[in-house]
Amino acid sequence: MYEGVRSPAVHMPKTLSDLYFAANRFPKAIFWAGGTHIMSRPHYYPDKESPDIIYLEGIPELRRISRTEKYLEIGSMVTFDMLLRVGKQVLSPLLQKSLENTATRIIRRQITFGGSLATPGVRYALPGTLTALQGEVEIKSNLGPRTETQWLEVERLYDKQGQLLLKGNELITRIRISFERETFSSYRVGGSPMKRPEECVFLSMSCTYSQAVVNNFKMAITFPTSLFLVPFEVGMMMNGAVLPLTSQHIERAVESITDEIVNNAAAGVHPIQLERASRFVEASLHELNAQSLSSR
Incomplete structure (x- = not known):
């Protein structure tokens, strides 16, 4: 039944340096965050051409939630459930409602911020909510010794049809939202x-x-x-x-x-x-x- 099926190689970097190495050595590999969208697609696996995977779970920098004087900063591998547990005192009411109304709690434990923003071909609630809150994303490109970093408004990640504008060598690493609350x-x-x-x-x-x-x-x-x-x-x-x-x-x-x-x-x-x-x-x-x- 599975003759000719190719099992993908899974690379599991533990640091951003490991990630840069893996991304350059395996340029056709896909970045795997929570996997909730990928695994919901029909016929994803088994498949004769399953791409290699770079699994981002093990990189601590991508799982951090931190606060500065002006911003709440969210690592791209932070799950919806992790942020909801931070509490109402920190979260915007709009963001909290958007997260709570996404899927079930079991799935919210898997859905990550970076994965939800960078899913190709489909847009769910989070990009619109972060746009309404004037959120920004940190993008790292040309992963390696000459890595470039820039902050972009969330809305600039997509065209008007919702197509993702990120390039193959670009990765969302952080999201930040102002602490100024909407009325x-x-x-x-x-x-x-x-x-x-x-x-x-x-x-x-x-x-x-x-x-x-x-x-x-x-x-x-x-x-x-x-x-x-x-x-x-x-x-x-x-x-x-x-x-x-x-x-x-x-x-x-x-x-x-x-x-x-x-x-x-x-x-x-x-x-x-x-x-x-x-x-x-x-x-x-x-x-x-x-x-x-x-x-x-």
Whole structure:
């Protein structure tokens, strides 16, 4: 039954130096984080051409959670469950809700931040949530003696269709999020990203407001296989807006986002996704209105 099947060689570096050596010696090997997405794919294994694996679990630097004066820094091999155990005092409410609503606790013990961000071909909730929180990622490239390091905004990891823009020689090593808390946030998901990804929608939104004026507005809308949208025009429309928003203001925002979705989604938009996205935007903005009025 398994004649001709190739078992992948597994390389298990214990330090970043070991990782650089393995990455250069085996350039076609794949980086393996939690494996939750890879192992869920049909026909991944056994296979005649299973690629070699560089397993990242054993590198302590990638499993650290640390705090600076301004940022929470998360190693790329930190799992969702590990971060949730840090506690509500440290986590943004939006991030906590996003993590808690991802899969089951057993799977959250395996899903890593780096793996969730760098999964090829599909986007789940985390990239949008980190984008709404204006998170950044540390990217190391050209692994070896001349390793280059840079920090990028999370949204710059993807194009508007959600395709990963990381190169083969680039690795996410850390994620950082500001400790400045949002005044308002909204997280919404419709549909199952695993069973019916073509119908699923994620929305993450955050902003601050002071004296009824909106600032630092950021929204991300994700269709798992066809869209990663950070609506620029709506961001311009919302920053500086006075609360409560008028019904006309909300309608213009919904119309603008609907147009952007139609113009940017890959391979056409499923009607259910378009309907869910527009309803999510409308509901989130009404929720922002309600919170601003109740806090006066």
